[in-house]
Amino acid sequence: MIFFISKSSKSIIKVILLFVTCISLFACSRPAFQGADISNGPIGGSFTLTDHHGKLRHSDDFKGKVVVLFFGFTQCPDVCPTTMSELKSTMEQLGEQAKNVQVLFVSVDPERDTKEILSEYVPAFHPNFLGLNGNPEQLEQITKKFRIIYQKQAQGDSYTMDHSAASYLIDKTGKTRVMVNYGAGSSVFTHDIKLLLAE
Template sequence: MLRAVRLVAVLLVVLLGAVWGVAWFGRAPGESVSDAFLRQVAAWTGGDMPAPSAGGVQLAQGVSLGGPFTLVDQTGRTVTERDFAGRPLLVYFGFTYCPDVCPTELGTIVAALDAMGPAGERVTPVFISIDPERDTPAAMADYVSRFHPRMIGLTGSAEQVAQAARAYRVYYAKARSRDTTEYTMDHSSFIYLVGPDGRVRSLFRPETTPEAIAAAVSAQLRAL
């Protein structure tokens, strides 16, 4: 019995190695080996997992991100996901006191829109705060104006922000130092491409280049 279990384990390792090899040599331009591997597994098992756009992370089959939210924009107006219906978005969750990652990723969004030329005007950049205690509408208005004239800043109550973060599966938490009353925020750092239906079409890892994001978004726009 033990010999049979070992044989099955060896065959499984060999099979997975073969699939990994096929994924390595057969991956699409801009596709990571891991994404190509998942695509091969899905294809061999009868699943449906399209190849990801260049620069984007492939969502696992059955995973859906995005959805209903109620927040407040930088003018103080209450908005919901319905206010953005029919408009592709590039969304980032962060906070205005963020020292480095947030301004870097927002700058990447702006550079990607610029790289897209006129097509970039179809996409609305959105910055959602995960620090509603400090990020008032006025603070958001000042902050987003430094990046792009069309960038929308969204904040709200702690409950409203938590609801939006859950919809996009965003992690965030306060991080306090022992010797000060000040705090910063730990948070995940993905850029989300949201389709006109309010659902995430692709997401981009931190430090993805503007060119890769521009290529992926342009491909998605052509498919709309």
């Protein structure tokens, strides 16, 4: 069977092909995150916790800034201080742009991480970092929204905490966009935060 295409049809096809090509080029030229792009995923949402100054903070308080959300505990021997040190380096690399970034350290050990403990631990990495704590219900709500797993593990007469080690980048509108795996390094944080700041 032979199909005949009129001149007008050929013009329409050319326009469609040109449009598709432009869209493809735009998608390809858009900078890619170095962390995992979770922009279209179900991770994230609003939360309310208390900061290390004793002030009640809602996630909406940080809109207009790029937020780095990390879950840990102050007695963590390696994962937490490593990530917090990377974030300190990230703030240095960002220079003037750092003022538009807020790092939030959410404690998964509210039993021991009091306001006083958090106020000593978190700002030791950077004066603008905030430590957040909450009651068991608040902690359960935020960890469910961000798919964080945490549990106590007996350690002699005391205990330690096992917990998810990834960090989340939240854009200026409050949408969770990127997951950065533990150990990715400060350059990954810096790269992806700059992309979000540019939006």
